[in-house]
Amino acid sequence: MMSKNIVILGSTGSIGTQTLSVVRESGGRFRVAGLAVNSSVEALRAQVEEFRPEAAVICDPEAYAQAAGDWPYPDTALWCGMEGLIRLVQLESAGIVVTAIVGMIGLRPTVEAIRAGKDIALANKETLVCAGAYIMELARRCGVRILPVDSEHGAIFQCLQGVGEGQISGLILTASGGPFRGYTYDQLRKVTPEQALKHPSWRMGAKITIDSASMVNKGLEMIEARWLFGCKPNQIRVLVHPQSVIHSMVELVDGSVLAQLAVPDMRLPIQVALEYPERGRRVVQPLNLAAYGSLTFEEPDEEVFVSLALAREAMRLGGLYPAVLNAANEWAVREYLERRIGFTGIYDAIRRAMDFAAAKGLTSGSYELEEIWEWERRVREFLTQKRG
Amino acid sequence: MMSKNIVILGSTGSIGTQTLSVVRESGGRFRVAGLAVNSSVEALRAQVEEFRPEAAVICDPEAYAQAAGDWPYPDTALWCGMEGLIRLVQLESAGIVVTAIVGMIGLRPTVEAIRAGKDIALANKETLVCAGAYIMELARRCGVRILPVDSEHGAIFQCLQGVGEGQISGLILTASGGPFRGYTYDQLRKVTPEQALKHPSWRMGAKITIDSASMVNKGLEMIEARWLFGCKPNQIRVLVHPQSVIHSMVELVDGSVLAQLAVPDMRLPIQVALEYPERGRRVVQPLNLAAYGSLTFEEPDEEVFVSLALAREAMRLGGLYPAVLNAANEWAVREYLERRIGFTGIYDAIRRAMDFAAAKGLTSGSYELEEIWEWERRVREFLTQKRG
Numbered sequence: 001m002m003s004k005n006i007v008i009l010g011s012t013g014s015i016g017t018q019t020l021s022v023v024r025e026s027g028g029r030f031r032v033a034g035l036a037v038n039s040s041v042e043a044l045r046a047q048v049e050e051f052r053p054e055a056a057v058i059c060d061p062e063a064y065a066q067a068a069g070d071w072p073y074p075d076t077a078l079w080c081g082m083e084g085l086i087r088l089v090q091l092e093s094a095g096i097v098v099t100a101i102v103g104m105i106g107l108r109p110t111v112e113a114i115r116a117g118k119d120i121a122l123a124n125k126e127t128l129v130c131a132g133a134y135i136m137e138l139a140r141r142c143g144v145r146i147l148p149v150d151s152e153h154g155a156i157f158q159c160l161q162g163v164g165e166g167q168i169s170g171l172i173l174t175a176s177g178g179p180f181r182g183y184t185y186d187q188l189r190k191v192t193p194e195q196a197l198k199h200p201s202w203r204m205g206a207k208i209t210i211d212s213a214s215m216v217n218k219g220l221e222m223i224e225a226r227w228l229f230g231c232k233p234n235q236i237r238v239l240v241h242p243q244s245v246i247h248s249m250v251e252l253v254d255g256s257v258l259a260q261l262a263v264p265d266m267r268l269p270i271q272v273a274l275e276y277p278e279r280g281r282r283v284v285q286p287l288n289l290a291a292y293g294s295l296t297f298e299e300p301d302e303e304v305f306v307s308l309a310l311a312r313e314a315m316r317l318g319g320l321y322p323a324v325l326n327a328a329n330e331w332a333v334r335e336y337l338e339r340r341i342g343f344t345g346i347y348d349a350i351r352r353a354m355d356f357a358a359a360k361g362l363t364s365g366s367y368e369l370e371e372i373w374e375w376e377r378r379v380r381e382f383l384t385q386k387r388g
Numbered sequence: 389m390m391s392k393n394i395v396i397l398g399s400t401g402s403i404g405t406q407t408l409s410v411v412r413e414s415g416g417r418f419r420v421a422g423l424a425v426n427s428s429v430e431a432l433r434a435q436v437e438e439f440r441p442e443a444a445v446i447c448d449p450e451a452y453a454q455a456a457g458d459w460p461y462p463d464t465a466l467w468c469g470m471e472g473l474i475r476l477v478q479l480e481s482a483g484i485v486v487t488a489i490v491g492m493i494g495l496r497p498t499v500e501a502i503r504a505g506k507d508i509a510l511a512n513k514e515t516l517v518c519a520g521a522y523i524m525e526l527a528r529r530c531g532v533r534i535l536p537v538d539s540e541h542g543a544i545f546q547c548l549q550g551v552g553e554g555q556i557s558g559l560i561l562t563a564s565g566g567p568f569r570g571y572t573y574d575q576l577r578k579v580t581p582e583q584a585l586k587h588p589s590w591r592m593g594a595k596i597t598i599d600s601a602s603m604v605n606k607g608l609e610m611i612e613a614r615w616l617f618g619c620k621p622n623q624i625r626v627l628v629h630p631q632s633v634i635h636s637m638v639e640l641v642d643g644s645v646l647a648q649l650a651v652p653d654m655r656l657p658i659q660v661a662l663e664y665p666e667r668g669r670r671v672v673q674p675l676n677l678a679a680y681g682s683l684t685f686e687e688p689d690e691e692v693f694v695s696l697a698l699a700r701e702a703m704r705l706g707g708l709y710p711a712v713l714n715a716a717n718e719w720a721v722r723e724y725l726e727r728r729i730g731f732t733g734i735y736d737a738i739r740r741a742m743d744f745a746a747a748k749g750l751t752s753g754s755y756e757l758e759e760i761w762e763w764e765r766r767v768r769e770f771l772t773q774k775r776g
């Protein structure tokens with residue numbers, strides 16, 4: 001069996017390190033061709049030491065300059081910034097690019113990786129949320145696979161393997177419900193960043209943890225699912241399932257439901273994406289349902305977690321409205337963590353930004369990539385002005 | 389889309405009538421080519437009246453004679469007995485045969501249907517339990533599909549559609565656990581037929597209901613699964629799941645678990661088998677997991693429900709040992725319903741019959757079909773003598 005050459009964008013983050021853990025336990029199935037970080041020089045050095053990639057990228061110019069001064073790995077080229085990221089994803093030897101970089105910065109290298117014919121193991125949420133129509137069409141034209149790395153879309157992807165065209169009636173994204181499941185809107189309003197930074201099932205970064213607590217992440221996942229699986233917005237539902245064992249489900253036209261289950265461990269969806277269409281040997285704990293005893297389910301309270309309705313509206317409006325939602329959320333999470341707005345202020349910011357975009361004539365039609373950054377900037381400026 | 393022509397063996401039983409319900413709601417996707425019953429003349433007439441098959445069979449000679457006297461359907465031939473069943477499954481127009489007949493009598497027409505190149509929607513448990521190796525090899529040679537109709541194997545069949553060769557690590561058959569879940573062996577020993585004839589989730593016939601309460605049915609399903617899916621005996625496990633919503637699961641080599649869920653309604657697995665590889669429109673209620681609230685799981689108590697260990701032993705011994713187990717169980721259930729033995733006497737009879745077969749030199753090797761009936765007879769005689 002040939003080994004696959006992997007480029008990891010964001011190799012020192014949560015998904016990045018877990019990807020390397022999968023590589024480490026793969027028994028030679030994968031080789032690391034390239035690694036990219038923002039500024040974590042020490043962690044990057046340790047990874048280069050262990051995995052000996054062809055090239056590494058440090059996005060931050062200062063961190064790059066510091067590292068480049070005494071770079072002790074002659075076989076690993078060291079590059080910088082967006083230019084470096086783009087060279088990295090274009091590496092001749094690379095077969096698949098793991099886009100585990102967080103934020104809008106992940107979009108451009110993903111586009112270049114697709115243009116270079118590399119399969120994408122997609123962990124960067126912004127890619128499909130902001131540019132889903134564009135990316136899926138580009139991937140189709142370039143003949144590359146977009147393989148979801150998160151547990152929910154990975155579950156749906158697995159369930160759909162044996163399902164024919166036109167046999168899907170709906171997708172059910174499961175959600176842990178976050179730490180504030182059962183809260184009233186008024187209780188949610190008063191949640192502090194300390195409370196919000198806890199999460200029951202997954203260990204993650206701060207931005208994603210807040211998104212999970214606000215269920216904005218689930219709204220973003222609805223938008224991603226729409227593009228990944230070619231569904232209509234009204235075919236995508238969310239079901240709260242606190243144990244995070246059923247990672248998502250697919251409802252077929254005859255009423256049969258297919259589900260994918262596993263212990264909550266991100267290494268599995270990462271491995272599934274990297275191995276596809278093969279399956280690797282087990283690196284996660286086996287699932288013991290009897291030890292869980294029971295799995296519970298409830299409808300999300302959409303009167304409280306209005307993020308779901310907002311995401312549905314952004315999908316319905318189409319065009320760059322999901323990008324506007326995403327930009328407003330990014331802005332609002334930062335404001336919230338710096339204690340300038342309350343928790344439900346996140347929803348207010350999204351709502352205000354979407355109204356602003358509509359008032360400024362944002363349409364549902366197709367768009368150029370550049371417009372995404374343009375609207376991101378406009379939304380950020382609008383929200384910051386409003387605050388000031 | 390062409391309509392499929394269906395022959396139903398056992399059309400007035402539980403599976404048979406539900407199959408006709410699926411046909412009725414299929415909007416012309418299916419046509420009934422033939423119907424066969426044991427002796428339910430009135431019910432058969434009503435079905436012939438409605439579905440106008442080419443031919444009908446009444447197995448019981450007396451019932452046949454009575455019906456043939458004033459058979460008012462000139463376009464529906466009426467045949468009798470095993471000869472009739474065999475002619476029926478060989479009908480030129482038949483595409484798929486639903487083997488919903490109960491007991492060993494179902495084996496021979498199934499064999500003839502396979503030889504005639506008809507796909508099999510398999511509801512007769514004895515077929516694979518008693519002659520699994522023979523049937524699967526015959527089906528392979530004749531290029532016909534064996535499509536499981538029961539909910540557990542139907543679930544696994546659906547889960548496996550997108551799974552590649554060598555990617556399965558195990559099958560998990562779910563079990564309601566029956567009405568005596570949690571009982572001690574001593575409590576189980578004292579169970580009366582009245583108590584045993586209740587079943588929490590499915591409406592079924594008396595034999596199957598007792599098998600479900602004793603969990604012999606789950607042992608038989610393990611044996612069937614082994615043949616249907618080409619698994620090793622130690623790859624098949626049973627998990628108690630009282631709500632019967634997850635109908636079974638497949639564990640993959642990487643630790644991912646695929647499951648099929650639906651409301652407990654036999655019409656869905658019937659429809660899935662008939663429509664395969666298509667999917668029909670929904671005839672069952674949609675699954676509402678939030679309304680269930682929770683799904684629970686526990687390991688079966690194999691110290692009490694020793695049927696599972698007995699089935700495993702029969703699989704391990706191979707050859708006709710599963711047929712011996714089945715014959716002993718059939719004998720014992722009848723004895724139990726007639727109050728000649730206690731509930732756990734069913735297990736004792738199976739154990740004694742398997743010991744008897746071993747003592748009489750039954751091997752693990754291949755066998756001729758005739759030997760199945762021979763061993764069935766020997767087991768019945770042995771057990772009856774022992775009783776007397």
